[in-house]
Amino acid sequence: MQNDASTHPEGPAASDTPATPDAPVAAFPTTRAKGCPFDPPAELTRLREERPLTRLRYPDGHVGWLATGHAAVRAILGDVRFSSRYELAHVPFDTGFTGELPPAPTGDMTGIDAPEHTRYRRLLAGKFTVRRMRLLTERVEQITTEHLDAMERRGPVVDLMEAYARPIPALMICELLGVPYADQDMFQRHVATSMTLSSSEEERAAAMVAIDEYMRKLVMGKRTTPTDDLLGDLTTSDLTDDELTGIGGFLLGAGLDTTANMIAFGTFALLSNPDQLAALRAEPGLVDQAVEELMRYATIAQTGLRAALEDVEVEGRLIRKGESVALSMEAANRDPARFPDPDRLDLRRKATGHLGFGHGIHQCLGQQLARVEMRVAFPALLTRFPTLRLAAAPEDVPLREGMNIYGVHELPVTWGEAGGA
Template sequence: MARLRQENPISPLLYPDGTQGWLITRHATAKAVLADPRFSSRMELRNSATRRMLSEEPEPAEPGLFIGMDPPQHTHYRKLLTGQFSTRRMNQLRSRVEQIVAAQVDELERTGPPVDLVQNFTAPVPSLMISEILGVPYKDRAVFQYNMAALLSLTVSTEEMLAARHTLRDFVKTLVAAKRAEPTDDILGGLAGNANLNDDELTGICFLLLAAGFESTAQMLGLGTFALLTHPDQLATLRENPDLIDNAVEELLRYLTVVQFGLNRTALEDVDLNGTPIRAGQTITISLTAANRDPNRFPSPDRLDITRAPGGHLSFGHGPHLCLGQQLARMEMRAGYQALLDRFPTLRLAVPPEEVPTDDAKQLYGVGQLLVTWDA
């Protein structure tokens, strides 16, 4: 990626079905494309190579799945949710995030070292939080966690993926029906009271929020902790300067970039992109990983530096599809990292770093297990 970014930042990319598209590796170009209305997010415009079901004909996004739509459809759904994810609303949730994190840290302390941080902390925290925000019964968390993992997997069969998808849709439909019958004080309950949303739309929105609200934050909590524990200089700096926690969160988001492959867009018309002719209908893949390591935007980009001036990374995307839940994700990471460092001053890996298994068989990268220990 670094070589391509330097030599050919808009590179021809051959997809598995033989279609030629383009790979973007430079930060400025990636940011420009993500904000350019000439490049579409619509599902039905993507070539089959960018879809998990290669045997299916491309079709429009399902009702409510606004991540695969353009304005005005995307704008319609986005407006319905903006208020639910406002900075004010997220600040109201701050104390609840801290309570959930504190309870999980208490449980870690009771369990005692060594302990798998993924199973006992980095997965439960966002799972509890998104369950509470959406009004999903926490007892049902295993259903959506297991099936969401299958949907994001790069190795399961098409049959397994379809089964997981059907299970999740049925689960969400049942939840939507319950909220319609008896609205509750949560995001899904609030949306259920909107007469302009039908059940299919509400199901799609809930499906999307469940996926976005759990896996990415869980991976960042685990991988971020691993990064800090394997960079003792940065860990020491953060312990000595706890006010750098916000900087640390932004730098970890940039440095790690858990979205493995990038975002796809389709040209709606012929576009001259920095001298490269992109034909209408061609797919562009934007490598967030490469953009976040662009030395033209971030000095010494391959170095983790929590004192780096925050901002500028594209880990939450950019433009009209900028992640709605970014403030909640930041809040969970800030609270999670802080609590671990405060409660366990001697927190360290219980195994050599090379023995920590990476979880690279998903669209979102992370660690599959993180065994840690500390002094009593």
């Protein structure tokens, strides 16, 4: 989920009376078992085992739905009768925000539907093809080697997020878009504020204004002096200044945050599963399967949100027009009906069909770039530091709880002889 949302503005208001007689769940489950940072909240698992689609009472009193089963979540994500528009849905989490959110900002591709979404997607899809992203592999390898060299010179202990996981995708997305890398720290702070559920409405608004002002200045410069990069290329399209500013901010924010968390959180998962860590070290060729399995097992984009545009039957249940559906990607990715023994990290698993990159028309635009970065980053790190391990107790690793994108704030790691520097 990228944002909050409210009620459907058109047609008769949807009734808050459940279409089926079962009592709604009182709140969206968010509490994880202590010491289990990779597992969904146990209540989500219980609900999925009972039924993959259940009634849910939202903080504003709306009675909508919670989807936890893989088939149900995938079906809703792929059905254009469900809208992604923020202003049509209710918020499943108690964020303290009680008003109705406005429509998605210009350029925010997550909170819009066709035909607007189709127009943006067509302009951008050719920039992120599998072939184009694979051509960037050599540059990813170069950046990775440079940061591994810096880690080795510095010596243990290091924060893997700061030293390795964040700089690799940050450099790549900055180079791809044509954004000065020196500005990425500032931009990252604003992105984090805008994506933290505990941030106040005023703090989020200020962060979004700062992002918009920065990107608008950059776009205006590229309009005047075109550059050989993605944003420079888009200045020749029919995008308005507002659209190009918004799309640039959207792509930069996504590129800075998601893959960085996946590299760090995925490394945390590997270090917490020594048998799988050893398998990847012994067989670097497993990396393609490993990336897909880590995306499934350590889901960081945890929750989606849709609103029904008409009455739709899913898994034998009637979702009425105007009702909101919260989609638990993490529960769906652990559904035993789709993935046998789902709570076990298994790098040899064929994890095709996972929802780590979403599904349907809103499936992650940059997924091929993310795959290239992870396929290089994981084996390179484990090869350079064969004794890599956590430098803190697992329970002391700070988690990104209360944020749209899950992961770790920091990941202290060390290497060399145990007990030595």
